[in-house]
Amino acid sequence: AQSVAQPEDQVNVAEGNPLTVKCTYSVSGNPYLFWYVQYPNRGLQFLLKYITGDNLVKGSYGFEAEFNKSQTSFHLKKPSALVSDSALYFCAVRDSGGYNKLIFGAGTRLAVHP
Amino acid sequence: GAGVSQTPSNKVTEKGKYVELRCDPISGHTALYWYRQSLGQGPEFLIYFQGTGAADDSGLPNDRFFAVRPEGSVSTLKIQRTERGDSAVYLCASSPSNAGSPLHFGNGTRLTVT
Numbered sequence: 111a112q113s114v115a116q117p118e119d120q121v122n123v124a125e126g127n128p129l130t131v132k133c134t135y136s137v138s139g140n141p142y143l144f145w146y147v148q149y150p151n152r153g154l155q156f157l158l159k160y161i162t163g164d165n166l167v168k169g170s171y172g173f174e175a176e177f178n179k180s181q182t183s184f185h186l187k188k189p190s191a192l193v194s195d196s197a198l199y200f201c202a203v204r205d206s207g208g209y210n211k212l213i214f215g216a217g218t219r220l221a222v223h224p
Numbered sequence: 225g226a227g228v229s230q231t232p233s234n235k236v237t238e239k240g241k242y243v244e245l246r247c248d249p250i251s252g253h254t255a256l257y258w259y260r261q262s263l264g265q266g267p268e269f270l271i272y273f274q275g276t277g278a279a280d281d282s283g284l285p286n287d288r289f290f291a292v293r294p295e296g297s298v299s300t301l302k303i304q305r306t307e308r309g310d311s312a313v314y315l316c317a318s319s320p321s322n323a324g325s326p327l328h329f330g331n332g333t334r335l336t337v338t
Contacts, residue, residue, distance in 0.1 A: 142323075142324050144326060146329075151331070152331050152332075153228070153230075153315055153317075153329035153330050153331045153332050154267065154315070154317075154327075154329040155329070156326040156327070156328065159324065159326055161323075161324045200266055200267070204324065205269075207280060209255065209272065209274065209279065209280075209321070209323075210255060210319050210321075210323070210324070210325055210326075210327060211257065211269060211272050211280065212267075212269075212327060213269070214259075214266035214267045214268075215266050216264075216265055216266045217264075217265070217266050
């Protein structure tokens with residue numbers, strides 16, 4: 111079965127510093143991988159996805175993610191964090207059932223301190 | 225354009241009562257998904273519709289849960305004989321059917337069973 115793991119419950123970073131939120135995946139076949147962000151009392155907002163092609167994927171709000179097949183990872187990154195980036199971040203993988211059902215990780219809370 | 229709309233935003237009900245949660249997807253999106261998110265956890269898949277039919281209801285926890293999408297647009301998630309353990313945020317998402325299309329989420333309905 112497809113799955114993703116987010117090993118960190120929380121990531122703390124100072125404003126202006128680079129940030130990384132980790133995600134590893136387990137799939138059969140080629141992975142379709144996604145990152146979503148959730149602000150308080152809001153639904154999930156799509157940030158970026160990897161389906162095929164370049165291993166470095168660029169997304170919304172200056173975020174990017176690096177697909178690494180040998181390490182089965184899809185870490186989310188941003189060169190310079192903003193306080194407004196503080197939120198919950200979810201990694202997800204498309205299920206193998208042939209449609210766009212997503213399996214989500216448990217989430218990582220990002221706290222960016224001024 | 226308009227995003228996914230979910231009503232009500234909050235619902236408080238007594239144990240044993242029946243509730244209906246409504247989802248209005250993005251116009252033209254043929255796929256519709258229901259997820260449930262408990263505090264501190266990632267979204268958990270409940271059911272997926274392609275058009276009017278439930279293509280995958282493997283995530284519904286038991287037969288108290290039921291969902292419909294009679295005209296291929298608006299969907300209603302129905303919960304009978306609610307239990308305190310049903311308290312969660314219920315998220316609806318829609319997407320085009322193209323492989324790899326991201327899901328677009330509504331802001332959710334927070335259900336509290338007292």
